Amino acid sequence: MACRISELVLDCADPDRLAAFWSEVLGYVELEREADGSIAIGPPGAGFGGPQPVLVLSPGSDPRPGKLPLHLDVNATDRDQDAELERLLALGARPADVGQTGAESWHVLADPEGNVFCLLRSRLQPL
Incomplete structure (x- = not known):
């Protein structure tokens, strides 16, 4: 059994702005908003666990050591x-x-x- 990418998480200063941008780029829709300000976007009608990964725009501004480029x-x-x-x-x-x-x-x-x-x-x- 292999793993499959289900989400890509992008730390950003303005999750609303990037959710709107990436939704237009990818043809995604907003799936969920979390209390911490994160916004999940994904393919319409599929969402989490579908054939394409969900993109999560998460509020943050400080790069962390060892963070995956x-x-x-x-x-x-x-x-x-x-x-x-x-x-x-x-x-x-x-x-x-x-x-x-x-x-x-x-x-x-x-x-x-x-x-x-x-x-x-x-x-x-x-x-």
Whole structure:
């Protein structure tokens, strides 16, 4: 038996803002709000335990030693990479420089709080 990713947790200063951003990027909906200010978003009609992981935006501002450096990779499902890049930039993403050469097949972006993610070239089938 293997494990499967059920949630990705992202510490952020403004969970509402990032929940709105990532919901638009991924086509997710708000699933739950916790008393601590965390917001869980996920695929409509599936939620926790579904085929895609839930994203939890958790309030926090202090990096912790030993925290896993993690970023998200996304792929367009209904348009090409250039069109998806335009959509993500219109939503508030911005280009980010992490030392790429310019020859990469992906775009490195930052969400509204500066969290880096990548838009990959290949187009995936929607679930």
